[in-house]
Amino acid sequence: QVQLVESGGGVVQPGRSLRLSCAASGFTFSRYAMHWVRQAPGKGLEWVAVISDDGRNKDYADSVKGRFTISRDNPKNTLNLHMYSLGAEDTAVYYCASTYDFWNGYYVDWGQGTLVTVSS
């Protein structure tokens, strides 16, 4: 069955960087757009970034634009999120999620999430 497994979360100091990964299995990864969605503790959901199935198209929330970079490795069925210049406002559980289409879609499958805590 479909599995999305995030990793790479942890405690990081303000201003530092972190890389999250999402390992996909059980479906044809290269046919799906992939997203990162985050949820601050006790808060709602916030879309962070998207990458098209072939990796050519990307988009970011204004709150992370210029600081986060989304990428994917289709042969390795892996999605990444490089996060730079982290601040307290980036503290959240980060989920990877798939959609059928880059421009129009709903989140069919989600990972279990990985917690990023930005604190000194």
Added chain:
Amino acid sequence: DIQMTQSPSTLSASVGDRVTITCRASQSISSWLAWYQQKPGKAPKLLIYKASSLESGVPSRFRGSGSGTEFTLTISSLQPDDFATYFCQHYNTYPWTFGQGTKVEIK
């Protein structure tokens, strides 16, 4: 950006009750709306897509309706497993945004 506003924020109900949650978009999103259920410590689960299409495996007591700017999620007869937080999400244009959530509590 399109803002999504859910109401109520919290809802107290009993098993067997009919429950309705409303989601309003700040501009028309046609039918590009999804509903998710989230339980504590878990990822969201897709319930409804395209405003009224029931995701495979989701019980038929969940019903979505609406178009344009006003949408509703109705649970026809609340079951013990339904106590959770529900989010709406539009996917009309980027950035895709979510409502703030509606927590359904036991009365």
